[in-house]
Each structure stands twice: as structure tokens, then as C-alpha cells.
Amino acid sequence: MSAPDLAPLWLTLKLAATVTVLLLVLATPLALWLARSGSRLRPVVEAITALPLVLPPTVLGFYLLLAFNPNAPLGAFWLTATGHSLTFSFAGLVIASLVYSLPFAVQPLQAAFKALGSAPAEAAASLGAGPLDAFLSVIAPLTLRGYLTAMVLTFAHTIGEFGIVLMVGGNIPGETRVISIAIYEQVETLDYASAHLMSGLLLAFAFLTLLALYSVNGRTDGGGA
């Protein structure tokens, strides 16, 4: 057995970390709005946010592929702005994963903000804290558990994605060849030894993250609501 190629593992971790950080920032205002708004648009936005949960990744991947095309607005914009195409690139994978993992970040945050209610935000405002100040000093610390859940789910879910990567990313070593694609290829080429190693790593990782999440959630019950 030759030395296993760990490049797909590092690429996957890089992708998952990037997506998690970006998504926590992007999902926060959306989740706040969903938790607080009485607008008639809320159910519509909520449904759109949940779409990636029910759509087959190939459907999402198909539409994203169309959007990334240099002739489509998003693809054209990216090409003129960066000089690179979005299709079959790491940046394309990041954008696709942002869409794909969106509900896994939004839903735990929305639930956490809803459980917290408006009382702490009002108390902070009455003590002179502006909206951003109140969010950073009161709301975020009191919904830390929601953030932890969102972080772990987003990270783990991004690591596990396959269909969408295959559609928009392909299989370019160092650029889009993430761990799930690598395993698929190893099985196709009957390299079971490598597939075993990679799959074992992924299985252990998934179990340990979930174990850590559930242990933490069990311990810090309440979270200050």
C-alpha cells in the first residue's frame, strides 16, 4: 500500500471551515429577521431557506451550474471581477456549499433567537446599547448554544456533501477534489484500501462531532433564556 493521498482531506477541511465562517455571519441577520418579523413574506423566505433540505443535491447543482456559467449574470460578474470562472473552482464550491448548507445554519439560530425573545434586546436598548452593540454584548452570548449547533451542523454537513460538488466542481485535485469525491473515485477504481481509510476517517469525525455537540448541549442546559 502506497502512502495515502491526504490532499482531499485538507481541501475538505478548508472548504468546510470557509463555508462555516461565512455562513454564520450571513445567516445571523436572516435568522434574526425570521425569528422577529411579523411580515407576510416570512413564510415565503422560510420555505426558500429550507429548500436545500428537501431538494436532491443534483437539482441544486444543476441550477447552480447554470448560474455559474460565464454567460449568466453571476458567472459573468465573477469572471470580470476575478478573472476566473466559477465552474469547477474552489470559489464555486464555496458558493454552492453556502446555498446547500444554509438551512443548517439558519434553523438553529432562528430557534435560539426565538427562544431568547425580545426581552434581553429591549433591556440592552434601555441601557443605551445600539442594535449592533446589543447583539454582540447580549444576544450573541445568550445564544451561544444555538451558534455552536449551527457551527457543528454546517461544518459537518459541508464535509459530507457529494452530489452538488460533483455537479459544479467536478474532480480537480487541489481545487475541487474533496474527500467524498476522492472516496467515490477510489471505489470506482477498486482502490478499497484508500476508500477504507478515508471512509473510516470521515465516520470517526462525524461521530465525534455529534458526540461533542450532544454532550455540550446536555451540559449547558438553559443557556440564559
Next chain:
Amino acid sequence: MTTLNLRISLTQGDFTLELDRALPLSGLTAVFGPSGSGKSTLLRVIAGFQRAGGRLAYAGTVWDQGRQFVPPHKRRVATVFQQPRLFAHLDVAGNLEYAARRSGQMAAVAAAVDRFDLGSLLGRRTTALSGGEAQRVALARALLSGPQIILMDEPLSALDQKRRATILTQIENLRDDAKIPILYVSHDTAEVARLATNVLSLSEGRAIGFGPATEILNAAIASRDFSATEPGCLISARVCGMTADGLCRLEFPGGTILSPEPAGRTGADVRLFIRARDVIVARQRPTGLSALNILPAIVTGIDARGVSADLALSCGGVPLRARITQRSVAALGLEARSPCFAILKTVALAQN
């Protein structure tokens, strides 16, 4: 004297709050009325948590009018809520510093800790505080935010009698020496009687009176839609010394009342709340009775309420109310202008 200008109208479901008044605020102004009268909604509008149509201005600054809206954090309005709403991720000291840092009053923290006796609680988690302790921290925190007005929304309602007494005293002290107008929402007559300088009386979303506490409270208590509150009367009296056996002598135009409760130094003005069910009526001056206070009075009105009746009495021009049965009204032959004697079973001090 700072003026709060209210010309607001706000509809929520089938409830409408509609006020058009300029309220001069000094000391503690109670917003008083039965539940559902719009008291808490009014407070939320003043704090800026809810918008209302019309115009809201305080001390010459417009807070809410059309497109002009000053957000809550820029109003310098501190709110003490029914639940203390302390920040659970900070300890007591952290909660106080949260307010003080944002108002630039870090130097005032020590004085606030002293005033509300929080020295031993500073390192405590807020979840480990009793209800009374938490509300004291909330009061200190509100004061440290450097407010130009303090709103209190039934801050005592979640507390037991004993803790209430402590906090009442602290609110009184705050009213007397902090020089910050306080707007205090309550439906508790005794609480309002004790604390309020002025009273804004609300009923079904409308203001039905504003003025000195005694006047407004008596009018509100006498009105029929106030059945939610303990019926009774508030009277102003003056402490004029002690009897040899330790009773406090209180004088008012209707005579002298003796109270076993010390009411304050001689010459102090106090308010007494006399519940209608604590007043008995007799046609002749009774003898051999343990009650200390027997006052000559005249019946001014009889308000039948099922088997019982509320008698409006006049004691030397001061109104009193007595709740007795219809049967007693008939047995004593009471009618308007009947002279009688009002016997006070107990007298609750509502100290000013």
C-alpha cells in the same frame, strides 16, 4: 419640571390607546388603571419599543412623529420591567458595569452599590439571586444608565409582601433624591397611594384623569369601572404626636385617627388608605367597642351592588367609603344625609 407631550393613538387588535395630553412630570407619576387599560403599552411607546401614530415628545425633544423616530437606545429612558431582565451571562457587577460603561458613569457604580445594598452580591450569578435582590440590581442598573426618565412596569408584582416593603422604600428614596422623573405603572391602589406624587388614570386606552394622587385615586376608586381594585378611600392627614401608650395621632378635617403603626415625625404629611370593607357604620355612637377610631359622618350616597351596598360618607368634608350589606342599610334606615358614625376597623398607612 419636565414635560412629556403625548398625542398618540395606537390600535392593537380591538384595543385602542388614544391619549392627547401634556404631562408635567415631577417626582413619581403613577400610571394607574385596571389591567387592559393600556398602561404597559403606553410605557412601551415611551420607551420606544413600540411605535404609535401621532406625536411623542419629552423635554422639548421629539421622539416619535411621522418619519422622525429616536430609537430606544438614544432616548436615555431606563426601564425597570416586571421581571428584572438581568443579563444571565454576566454577574451582578457585570450587569451594573454594562449600564455604567455605556453612560460613562463608571465612577457612580460604588454609590449605586451602596444605595441598593448590593455589596455582598457583586460576584453572584444573576440566576442565583432572589426576586427582591434581582429587582434591586435592576433598579441600580437603571440608575447607572444615566437616564433622563425612569419607567417602571409593575416592578413589585412578582415579589412577596416582605420583599415588596424593602423595594418600596428604595423606590421612595430614589424618587426623593435622584431628581429623575419616574413613570410608574401599577394597578395596586395601596402602592400608588404610597408612592405617587401625581397620577395619570387610564381606562380602556383613554386618560380619565391627571393630577395630585389623592384626588385622582379617590375619583378612580369611586368610579364603577374600577371594581378590579380594592374599593376604599385615600385621605390626607398630618402626624401630630404620640399618645402616652404609643399610638400615633393623625389629624384630618374629619377628626383624629389613632394608628398603632408609627407614621413619621410630628408635622409630617401622610396618606391613609381606608378600605371600604374596613369601615362599619352605626347610627348611634357605639360604646364598649374595641375599635379605636369612631368618626361622626354623614351619608352622601348609597350605591347598591347586589346584596351589598357602598356607602359614600363625608367626614368633615373628607370622603370615605363603607361597604355594608343591603340588609344593614334597611335595618339602620340609612339614606342620603343620614347622620351616622363611621367605625374604622384598621387603617393602612400610605406614607408620603
